[in-house]
Amino acid sequence: MKLRxxxxxxxxxxxGVVKLFADSNNRLxxxxxxxxxxxxxRERDRxxxxxGVRWFDDPLTLAAEPSIDVVVELIGGAExxxxxxxxxxxxRGAHVVTANKALLALHGAALADIAEQSRAKLLxxxxxxxxxxxxxxxxDSLAGCRATALAGILNGTCNYILTEMEASGRxxxxxxxxxxxxxxxxxxxxxxxxxxxxxxxxxxxxxIAFGVRPDFEHVRVExxxxxxxxDIRLAGKLGYRIKxxxxxxxxxxxxxxxxxxxxxxxxxxxxxxxxxxxxxxVDADPVGQLTFLGRGAGEGPTAASVASDLxxxxxxxxxxxxxxxxxELASAPRATPAERGRYYVxxxxxxxxxxxxxxxxxxxxxxxxxxxxxxxPAPSAAAVPIVLTTQAxxxxxxxxxxxxxxxxxxxxxxxxxxxxEESGLRLVR
Amino acid sequence: MKLRxxxxxxxxxxxGVVKLFADSNNRLxxxxxxxxxxxxxRERDRxxxxxGVRWFDDPLTLAAEPSIDVVVELIGGAExxxxxxxxxxxxRGAHVVTANKALLALHGAALADIAEQSRAKLLxxxxxxxxxxxxxxxxDSLAGCRATALAGILNGTCNYILTEMEASGRxxxxxxxxxxxxxxxxxxxxxxxxxxxxxxxxxxxxxIAFGVRPDFEHVRVExxxxxxxxDIRLAGKLGYRIKxxxxxxxxxxxxxxxxxxxxxxxxxxxxxxxxxxxxxxVDADPVGQLTFLGRGAGEGPTAASVASDLxxxxxxxxxxxxxxxxxELASAPRATPAERGRYYVxxxxxxxxxxxxxxxxxxxxxxxxxxxxxxxPAPSAAAVPIVLTTQAxxxxxxxxxxxxxxxxxxxxxxxxxxxxEESGLRLVR
Numbered sequence: 001m002k003l004r005x006x007x008x009x010x011x012x013x014x015x016g017v018v019k020l021f022a023d024s025n026n027r028l029x030x031x032x033x034x035x036x037x038x039x040x041x042r043e044r045d046r047x048x049x050x051x052g053v054r055w056f057d058d059p060l061t062l063a064a065e066p067s068i069d070v071v072v073e074l075i076g077g078a079e080x081x082x083x084x085x086x087x088x089x090x091x092r093g094a095h096v097v098t099a100n101k102a103l104l105a106l107h108g109a110a111l112a113d114i115a116e117q118s119r120a121k122l123l124x125x126x127x128x129x130x131x132x133x134x135x136x137x138x139x140d141s142l143a144g145c146r147a148t149a150l151a152g153i154l155n156g157t158c159n160y161i162l163t164e165m166e167a168s169g170r171x172x173x174x175x176x177x178x179x180x181x182x183x184x185x186x187x188x189x190x191x192x193x194x195x196x197x198x199x200x201x202x203x204x205x206x207x208i209a210f211g212v213r214p215d216f217e218h219v220r221v222e223x224x225x226x227x228x229x230x231d232i233r234l235a236g237k238l239g240y241r242i243k244x245x246x247x248x249x250x251x252x253x254x255x256x257x258x259x260x261x262x263x264x265x266x267x268x269x270x271x272x273x274x275x276x277x278x279x280x281x282v283d284a285d286p287v288g289q290l291t292f293l294g295r296g297a298g299e300g301p302t303a304a305s306v307a308s309d310l311x312x313x314x315x316x317x318x319x320x321x322x323x324x325x326x327x328e329l330a331s332a333p334r335a336t337p338a339e340r341g342r343y344y345v346x347x348x349x350x351x352x353x354x355x356x357x358x359x360x361x362x363x364x365x366x367x368x369x370x371x372x373x374x375x376x377p378a379p380s381a382a383a384v385p386i387v388l389t390t391q392a393x394x395x396x397x398x399x400x401x402x403x404x405x406x407x408x409x410x411x412x413x414x415x416x417x418x419x420x421e422e423s424g425l426r427l428v429r
Numbered sequence: 430m431k432l433r434x435x436x437x438x439x440x441x442x443x444x445g446v447v448k449l450f451a452d453s454n455n456r457l458x459x460x461x462x463x464x465x466x467x468x469x470x471r472e473r474d475r476x477x478x479x480x481g482v483r484w485f486d487d488p489l490t491l492a493a494e495p496s497i498d499v500v501v502e503l504i505g506g507a508e509x510x511x512x513x514x515x516x517x518x519x520x521r522g523a524h525v526v527t528a529n530k531a532l533l534a535l536h537g538a539a540l541a542d543i544a545e546q547s548r549a550k551l552l553x554x555x556x557x558x559x560x561x562x563x564x565x566x567x568x569d570s571l572a573g574c575r576a577t578a579l580a581g582i583l584n585g586t587c588n589y590i591l592t593e594m595e596a597s598g599r600x601x602x603x604x605x606x607x608x609x610x611x612x613x614x615x616x617x618x619x620x621x622x623x624x625x626x627x628x629x630x631x632x633x634x635x636x637i638a639f640g641v642r643p644d645f646e647h648v649r650v651e652x653x654x655x656x657x658x659x660d661i662r663l664a665g666k667l668g669y670r671i672k673x674x675x676x677x678x679x680x681x682x683x684x685x686x687x688x689x690x691x692x693x694x695x696x697x698x699x700x701x702x703x704x705x706x707x708x709x710x711v712d713a714d715p716v717g718q719l720t721f722l723g724r725g726a727g728e729g730p731t732a733a734s735v736a737s738d739l740x741x742x743x744x745x746x747x748x749x750x751x752x753x754x755x756x757e758l759a760s761a762p763r764a765t766p767a768e769r770g771r772y773y774v775x776x777x778x779x780x781x782x783x784x785x786x787x788x789x790x791x792x793x794x795x796x797x798x799x800x801x802x803x804x805x806p807a808p809s810a811a812a813v814p815i816v817l818t819t820q821a822x823x824x825x826x827x828x829x830x831x832x833x834x835x836x837x838x839x840x841x842x843x844x845x846x847x848x849x850e851e852s853g854l855r856l857v858r
Contacts, residue, residue, distance in 0.1 A: 016715065026573060027573065133569070136566075140562070140569070140740075141565055142737070144449055144455060144736025144739065272701075287734075288560055288723060288729060289724070290561060290562075290722065294716065295718070301715070304571075304715055317746040
């Protein structure tokens with residue numbers, strides 16, 4: 001008996017899934033059969049043959065249809081139809097495969113609960129890392145290990161923008177506009193460039209890695225909107241590349257999660273992950289550090305992840321949604337350890353004698369030593385960009401010094417502070 | 430009912446597995462229980478407490494013991510006790526978890542057959558890539574994909590030697606001797622430095638990736654014994670690093686597999702995999718290129734892979750040994766396509782006028798153009814090392830030119846030819 005599959009949402013990924021079923025040699029067809037689809041516009045040409053497949057105008061009707069064993073939810077969004085489709089399907093005991101990271105990050109525990117009660121399975125390899133099997137790696141391969149930290153490049157749009165800015169010397173705004181024209185970035189880019197998409201994914205991965213409930217609210221999020229070409233160039237001269245890093249650590253106090261731009265030395269394991277690639281580095285005992293890398297989005301990679309979940313269902317091999325039964329997932333306290341590390345500080349100051357002395361004095365007052373210092377050729381004679389990196393110091397000290405510098409007469413804009421990400425994944429504290 | 434586990438072989442990995450069971454917080458203990466061990470010397474202090482565990486002097490008696498549900502075979506070797514232990518356990522319906530790549534590469538299909546007949550499971554994540562979940566990635570994550578090529582660094586000893594030669598400027602012999610002193614290399618290093626260990630692992634990975642029977646006999650194997658410090662230095666000056674690459678490709682004619690040292694440009698995805706790390710790059714449709722990286726050997730990483738297999742058994746989630754039932758594994762014809770690519774050629778010639786002209790002429794005669802050319806400061810006035818890289822040409826042409834050069838009066842040793850590995854994984858042909 002083949003599992004009967006219904007696909008809800010025929011955008012890029014949905015089309016990719018339908019194409020995989022259309023290939024009669026694909027092993028998907030051994031254990032599963034595509035029976036139904038639902039999307040907004042029946043008339044639209046999607047370049048795939050849907051003639052043998054039942055069409056549903058209403059995704060909820062498909063989700064409730066008793067002859068469908070597996071609902072593939074590819075609508076997206078944490079609320080609205082996507083959430084209702086997943087809840088409806090799970091509640092009646094149908095399995096759900098989804099690529100919906102926002103839904104899982106915000107309502108993952110509640111959905112896993114519905115699934116457990118009706119003995120349905122909830123799988124979501126495609127929600128994180130596109131084609132890179134991050135979810136399965138954490139669930140299965142690290143099952144006998146204790147994960148201590150994970151760090152990743154989880155948003156292809158941000159990584160593409162930062163990579164392109166460096167490669168082409170164009171501004172954030174120019175590259176973003178181009179990415180929007182090409183369809184790599186949404187019309188409203190906030191979810192991506194604001195770091196929220198990466199934060200959704202991080203909350204899901206941390207849940208599986210550390211055995212805690214997904215807890216998006218506790219991810220500290222900072223986007224890449226303030227990263228300038230000057231930052232990228234000067235960081236490069238100092239031996240660093242700027243990346244949006246999503247990172248979670250298990251500490252004595254609980255779990256700490258953040259998404260933020262950071263400076264990575266060129267030999268950091270994530271520094272050379274370019275373009276729209278995604279990568280995850282995991283530290284676990286006793287396996288050590290593992291790295292997973294591949295294409296983080298797009299029709300083929302994401303459909304392949306949906307397919308691997310479907311194959312797992314067909315083989316009767318799917319386990320609990322977040323790797324262990326909900327009752328075993330802890331509610332980890334939010335850890336906000338006192339951070340310590342090296343920092344990058346970018347200043348825009350008036351070109352006057354004594355400026356460097358004033359800045360240095362404010363840093364010294366907080367006990368901060370300067371590691372390196374660079375002055376950029378000034379775009380105008382009156383305003384001089386300066387960047388510096390500090391030696392290791394408490395984050396609080398850098399923030400206090402920043403405020404003092406901001407209050408100087410010569411400061412023309414608030415200092416911009418980025419952390420330097422060290423190669424070891426353990427939380428800098 | 431917990432699965433009752435017996436571990437056969439208490440070397441590095443066996444000790445690591447026992448340690449994992451000794452940690453009462455480890456999830457292994459939820460579904461499994463360590464009941465028995467067998468090793469050669471009962472008196473030896475292994476730094477683990479074996480007091481609650483039944484001791485077997487004879488591994489075969491343990492393998493045949495009906496109260497043991499899972500036999501973990503960590504003896505090693507393609508024949509002898511290891512093979513008999515695995516056969517005995519599988520034949521009576523006990524599951525087997527093993528790290529034995531030689532056994533699987535040579536007898537994998539026969540063992541999978543025994544397992545299928547008795548409905549036992551045969552798992553071997555630890556046999557390939559140490560702690561890197563290469564086997565599970567190919568079995569599970571690529572289940573809906575069509576793999577076209579894979580390339581890896583699969584032998585940590587070779588990679589360590591090549592990395593150390595480059596870093597320290599010492600010879601192959603010196604670094605090998607040191608590795609042997611530190612226990613990184615066996616007293617008889619042939620399996621490692623001769624490329625056979627990597628070839629065993631490649632045969633296993635290719636079987637899973639391409640859905641064919643493991644076929645070690647058809648791997649073309651060349652070791653790193655002839656790689657000199659001169660090669661490493663001159664390749665470096667030309668922008669390349671020398672690595673032992675294991676590579677398998679699906680071609681129209683069948684499956685092509687080889688292990689050999691090759692030149693990788695510094696930006697090749699495998700060029701920066703240093704020391705004892707292992708890595709695998711897979712090309713598959715539609716997921717694209719995936720990379721997996723981590724520690725390729727040692728107590729912790731390998732024990733972690735054994736543990737992930739044990740957890741899979743405990744969850745009742747294990748599938749067929751090579752990812753699909755034996756009847757579905759094809760016997761792929763061996764493909765030996767006409768190779769084409771760029772080549773590195775190292776010569777040792779007498780320091781006489783006209784030498785370069787003679788060499789160039791032999792290459793030109795086979796239609797080979799020179800891409801780059803370097804002459805090394807001569808260790809003796811009479812013998813000058815020369816290296817060159819060719820433009821793309823048929824391998825056969827390089828071999829013919831090599832023979833012609835070898836016959837020149839001025840040639841002091843046979844030319845040493847290494848391929849340049851291009852970044853795309855598709856077979857160079």
